[in-house]
Every structure is written in structure tokens, then in C-alpha cells.
Amino acid sequence: MDREERDLLTALSEAMVEAVARGAAATVTVDARDRLPATGVGYAADLVLTADHVIEREEIRVVLPDGRERSAVRIGRDPSTDLALLRVAEGAVPILEIAEREPRVGQLVLALGRPGAEGVQASLGVISAIGGALRTPWGGWLERYIRTDAIMYPGFSGGPLIDTEGRALGINTSGLAGIPLTIPIRLAWRVAGALAQEGRVRRGYLGVRTQAVPLAPAQQERLGRAQGRGLLIVGIEEGSPAAEGGLRVGDILTGFQGQPVEDPEDLQGRLIGEGVGRPVELEVLRGEERRILTVIVGERREAWEEERWPFRGGRWGFRRRWMPPWAPWWSR
Secondary structure (H helix, E strand, C coil), X not given: CCHHHHHHHHHHHHHHHHHHHHHHCCEEEEECCCCCCEEEEEEECCEEEEEHHHCCCCCEEEECCCCCEEEEEEEEEECCCCEXXXXXXXXXXXXXXXXXXXXXXXXXXXXXXXXXXXXXEEEEEEEEEEECCEECCCCCEXXXXXXXXXXXXXXXXXXXXXXXXXXXXXXXXXXXXXXXXXXXXXXXXXXHHHHHHHCCCCEEECCEEEEEEECCHHHHHHHCCCCCEEEEEEEECCCCHHHHCCCCCCCEEEEECCEECCCHHHHHHHCECCCCCCEEEEEEEECCEEEEEEEECEECCCCCCCCCCCCCCCCCCCCCCCCCCCCCHHHC
């Protein structure tokens, strides 16, 4: 290995060290179970976002990066994304920096965890897949996920996946699909915002199946703007808000409340939060016509239910959740 190659490796190594330090500045320990603690990240000065499945008792302790300990309470949870929001006594939580660029397959990333007094831990890998939506074992839907080959060591759940500049791309969890996944940071932040306001996430429901399709120049001309894609409606549930609002199979959904819709994630993101139960304007292309339809957004009910027992309820300390009837006996 010549001098130039050694210098490149040294520069890469130093960049990784700096990235870990930057991400670790807002990565905390969350001690809310009897076994190994887990990890969380600063969402606001008095709020920590972590994985929901690591909260197994009412007494929660958060250890900040500088070693200070704080008590915390869970103020909201969203099993569909396995995220929970904690309010930390006395505040002073460093806030996680989030990446401006969207994650890309093949991108070099680091998974961070702070599961104990030893300090931050890191694991290197690349993004191997970006997908969604995914039905979780608890019956909910995960709108979007990132999969990486970085090793998620015990206690990494609730910690950040960061880029080589130390900015967060997502929140890691091992509590959704039997394999470690990462919740994209913008989805995680939307969920955290909803939890901070209402303690839960209200997910809108139209009752359509869609697939992204390219828009021809003539279609973009009818819209009066440049827009590369829309959502072709390939199925409508009988009696759904979409059916009641006059949508048809074959329509191309191009806008939601005046904002362009180009892929399923755009639509899913706009269906989270305050729009539930209210009329919204949907822009569609039907044949050669541009139409505006008014639809009252329904609320999608998740199949999971709250714990029926206390945090560590039941004889063996398991939390009881709804499971689909086809689930194996050992997973119920």
C-alpha cells in the first residue's frame, strides 16, 4: 500500500470518527427494562424519541451524553413504526441533526447505540434496500423503511442511522419485522410531532390502491405545471372515502390539497395528522380532463391494541398484543 492510499484510508477513518462524534452528541441511553438498556435521540429540549418495544416499565431513566441522569415518562407511542416519545425532566436534551438529502441504496452509513455506561457504540455498513409499505407482525403498516447491513448490536434500538457527516437518516429498531429496520428520519419526525401533540398518530384512509406512473408532456400541460409522476388508482375499496368521493379506477391522482403527489410516500405522509375526518381536495387526471374532487379523509384503524396488562404484565413479563390468526403460536 503506497503513501497516497494510506492517506485516503486515514482521511476516511477520521471522517468516520467525526461523524460518530456528531451523531453521538444527541444520542442518549434509555433505561426502561430490566435487561440491557436501549438508545434514544433528542427530538426537542425536553423530548426523546426511542423505540416503543424497549419501554417495559413505568420507571424510565434517560442518561444524557454528558453522563447526567434524568427521569422520563412516555407521552405517546406508535406501534406501527415502533416509536415512542418520552418527556424528560429538567430538559437540556441535545437535538439530533437530520440529513437534508434522501437516503440512497449503496450509501455508506453508521448505526449508533448508547446502551450503557461504556459510551457510544457504532457499526458500519451500507444501505441495502429502501422499501414500503410493510405490514408488521402487530397488524399495522409501516409506510417506509430502510434496510442496512450495519450490525444492530443489542441495545441499538431507538438509536440513529447516520450518514458520513453525522446527520441522521433514520431511527433503528429490531421490534417490527423480526429483522433490524430503520424508520426514515422524516417519517420518524412526523410521528414524533404527532405524538407530542396528541399522544398518538392519526392515519388517514382513502381506500385506494395505487402505483406510480410517469406523466406524459400532454398530461403535465393539462396540470399547468411540470410533474414527472402521478399515482394511478388501480383499486378502490367499496364504501371507502375514495368511493364516496367519486374517485374511479383509472384516475391518476396528481395533487392533494394543492400539493403535488408523485409517489405513495407523498400520499401517505399527507394522510398523517390533522386532515383525518376533514374534507380535502384531490386533483386527478381522468382521461383528458383535470378534475378536483372533494373527499372526507377517514381514519385508518390499526389492528394492534394497547397492552392489556401493565408494562411487564402477565406471568412471564411479556406484553400482550394483537396478533393475526395466521401467526405462529409462539409469536402471540
